[in-house]
Amino acid sequence: MLTIRRVLFTTDFSEGSKRAFPQAAFLADWHDAELHILNVTGRHRYDYTENKEHFPIPLDTLADWLRRPSGSSPSATDLADRPIVQHQVESAAPAERIVDYSDEKDIDLVVMGTHGRRGVDRMLFGSVTEEVVREADCPTLTVRTDADAAPGQAVRRILVPVDFSDASDVAVDHAKEIALTYGAELNLLHVVEQPFYPSAYGIDSVTFPTQEVVDRVEKQLGEMARTEIGYEHVMVEATVGDPADEILSYVDDNESDLVVIATHGRTGLDRILLGSVAERVLRQSPSPVFVVKPDRKSLVAGAETPEAAAEE
Secondary structure, eight states: BOOOSSOOOOOESOOOHHHHHHHHHHHHHHTTTTTEEEEEEOTTTHHHHOOOOOOEEEOHHHHHHTTTTTTOOOOOOOOSSOOOEEEEEESSOOHHHHHHHHTTOOEEEEEEEEEEOOOOHHHHHHHHHHHHHHOSSSOEEEEESSSSSSSOSOOOEEEEEESHHHHHHHHHHHHHHHHHTOOOOEEEEEEEEOOOOOOOOOOOOOOOOHHHHEEEEEEEEHHHIIIIIISSEEEEEEEEEHHHHHHHHHHHHHHHEEEEEEOOOOOOOOIIIIIOOOHHHHHHHHOOOEOOOOSSOOOOOTOOOOOHHHHH
């Protein structure tokens, strides 16, 4: 089972960030964990005075956030007996303060919204969420705040992209336990990348055994489902294309309620210049994205990260 003792929900009081609250509250309630609520504000913000006046957040207001969007069915999550810790800090570097708070309080899971910016907007303004995902020691759960529909608390179908790396093994371990928590179906997806050669190579066409490879991969995914998951509600699929494109298409086509994906721990220039499939999925997925990092904290009881195993 997952070991979650402290859940951190970060809010800027925007309508978008409120969409993430039901996910944080449900997981805290299910795992009998402390729920931490953090607001990073500052005198540079236009809503500084309003933020100060509305913090700490009254329980009635939090209960209203559980019913987002308006008119949705009442939530089964009970906040009355849940230990809730609220903290407000002033800083012009919100991501840094969120990561610091997560470290100081030994947070197990950070839940927050992402605005899904692309192109010039993202380059100019960056993303607090993406920085937290990269720097936090624990897994993160992100909710796309500008998606057409707010996610429900019910998770019926979980997608796990698998590239057969140690990192994706960590994602599968977490996804299995999350699926058991929600009673959800687990979908394993592998994307076979089609070879591409520039015209300068003088190669007009490339013979690639696509169907043969796809069949072989699906067999391997089935073996993984049998030996490593042992969970009856598992579907496997292999496809060909760009990994991020195929993952996002799968989310739409199969109505995935949650994506569990691993980062490969890139740092420095590799991370800045190359980005990652995980970060693109995080920005564009309409469904919440649970990000795990193989070199950081694991929520699976008794699990060992690949890096820790290598050190022995």
